[in-house]
Amino acid sequence: MMIKVVKFGGSSLASAEQFKKVGNIIRAEESRKFVVPSAPGKRFSDDTKVTDMLYKCYAEASEGKNFDKSLKAIKERYNEIIKGLGLKLSLDEQFETIKKQFSVLAGEDYAASRGEYLNGIVMAEYLGYEFVDAATVICFDANGEFDSEKTNKVMSERLSKVESAVIPGFYGAMPNGKVKTFSRGGSDVTGSIVARAIKANVYENWTDVSGFLAADPRIVKNPKPITVITYKELRELSYMGASVLHESAIFPVRKEGIPINIRNTNAPDDKGTMIVETTCHTPEYTITGIAGKKGFVSISIDKDMMNSEIGFGRKVLQVFEDNGISFEHMPSGIDTMTVFVHQDEFVEKEQKVLAELHRAVHPDSIELESDLSLVAVVGRGMRNNSGIAGNIFSALAKAKVNVKMIDQGSSELNIIIGVRNKYFEDAIKTIYSVFVPED
Numbered sequence: 259m260m261i262k263v264v265k266f267g268g269s270s271l272a273s274a275e276q277f278k279k280v281g282n283i284i285r286a287e288e289s290r291k292f293v294v295p296s297a298p299g300k301r302f303s304d305d306t307k308v309t310d311m312l313y314k315c316y317a318e319a320s321e322g323k324n325f326d327k328s329l330k331a332i333k334e335r336y337n338e339i340i341k342g343l344g345l346k347l348s349l350d351e352q353f354e355t356i357k358k359q360f361s362v363l364a365g366e367d368y369a370a371s372r373g374e375y376l377n378g379i380v381m382a383e384y385l386g387y388e389f390v391d392a393a394t395v396i397c398f399d400a401n402g403e404f405d406s407e408k409t410n411k412v413m414s415e416r417l418s419k420v421e422s423a424v425i426p427g428f429y430g431a432m433p434n435g436k437v438k439t440f441s442r443g444g445s446d447v448t449g450s451i452v453a454r455a456i457k458a459n460v461y462e463n464w465t466d467v468s469g470f471l472a473a474d475p476r477i478v479k480n481p482k483p484i485t486v487i488t489y490k491e492l493r494e495l496s497y498m499g500a501s502v503l504h505e506s507a508i509f510p511v512r513k514e515g516i517p518i519n520i521r522n523t524n525a526p527d528d529k530g531t532m533i534v535e536t537t538c539h540t541p542e543y544t545i546t547g548i549a550g551k552k553g554f555v556s557i558s559i560d561k562d563m564m565n566s567e568i569g570f571g572r573k574v575l576q577v578f579e580d581n582g583i584s585f586e587h588m589p590s591g592i593d594t595m596t597v598f599v600h601q602d603e604f605v606e607k608e609q610k611v612l613a614e615l616h617r618a619v620h621p622d623s624i625e626l627e628s629d630l631s632l633v634a635v636v637g638r639g640m641r642n643n644s645g646i647a648g649n650i651f652s653a654l655a656k657a658k659v660n661v662k663m664i665d666q667g668s669s670e671l672n673i674i675i676g677v678r679n680k681y682f683e684d685a686i687k688t689i690y691s692v693f694v695p696e697d
């Protein structure tokens with residue numbers, strides 16, 4: 259039998275009405291046996307997520323302030339859901355415990371995790387599924403690092419004993435029992451871990467969009483949805499800012515070759531995006547997607563005969579490493595090399611880095627250019643397809659977008675283009691229109 263892990267994000271569980279949609283989705287397919295909920299998210303655009311309410315409430319507790327009012331507001335969010343679903347469930351006992359734990363300052367992670375914990379209890383009651391506390395099956399080590407192999411063992415053993423379960427997202431526990439969370443948005447990671455542990459056929463991740471779009475809709479009007487994307491393409495796009503899924507969520511399922519299906523709770527008939535290891539499904543357009551980020555600086559280092567100086571690149575990069583600055587790209591010429599770094603990581607240390615570069619490699623000159631953007635054009639369909647770079651650059655030239663840097667990885671999966679921030683939107687629009695015809 260087919261088994262699916264279904265994870266629902268905060269906006270899918272923000273109110274009783276949303277819960278009902280989720281209930282319908284789960285009941286529509288027998289395979290949906292393992293459910294991972296987030297905490298209730300925003301009901302309307304300037305609403306506050308329960309997780310943020312919890313952080314605030316805990317901050318009050320740690321400052322020694324009275325936090326009764328804040329905790330009450332959180333309890334009301336749950337009671338509204340419980341009432342709207344017509345459940346006979348009281349969370350009084352849980353809230354008593356939470357209050358006590360906040361008073362003894364049980365930790366910020368503990369506080370934040372209660373959003374998922376309580377929502378898991380409500381969800382389990384609503385579905386008639388067993389509640390499995392994530393603190394008992396998601397293991398972090400004593401340093402607070404996620405222990406994937408131990409978790410996989412503990413969780414698969416535990417879940418083999420149940421037919422259907424709700425496992426709250428976002429947190430686990432360290433060997434001493436202290437609750438630890440993943441970074442924000444971490445319920446996506448929990449869903450992936452559960453899918454791996456039970457060897458699910460599919461990991462469905464339900465959110466409020468129908469999957470990934472080929473470009474940012476704030477820049478390109480009605481961008482096309484991406485139906486199938488590989489893990490690798492997704493990494494490239496998410497790294498460049500396309501954010502639908504937590505970036506660590508692909509690793510657990512990837513180990514088992516389980517596909518992730520991004521779906522929309524508010525449009526359950528949409529097929530969404532399938533994220534797969536590899537596919538022979540040819541993309542509809544040569545590119546799969548375009549994404550980009552602003553805020554880079556390029557540091558161009560020139561020196562005659564650099565080319566024949568062994569160790570030059572290493573010495574340059576060592577300076578960045580010593581200053582705790584990670585580099586993004588490093589295009590080079592014969593007697594020149596350029597290092598792209600994040601502007602906000604670099605600004606403070608700028609003069610120190612320049613002085614150290616002078617000392618390390620005695621360049622003829624160093625030039626800086628700030629306010630640059632990087633645009634990534636990603637697509638497995640670009641491989642073995644000629645003329646793509648040509649098309650991109652002639653279109654950019656026509657649109658009068660000045661290209662500062664080009665970097666094509668040898669995997670031919672992406673082309674990265676550096677432009678000034680002011681050309682960022684134009685560059686994305688232009689490239690998109692080269693590949694995706696208007697309908």
Ligand code: ASP
Pocket residue numbers: 267268296297307309310373427428441442443444445446
């Ligand atoms: N509730 C947590 C957050 O707001 C985790 C999640 O939703 O995935 O970040």
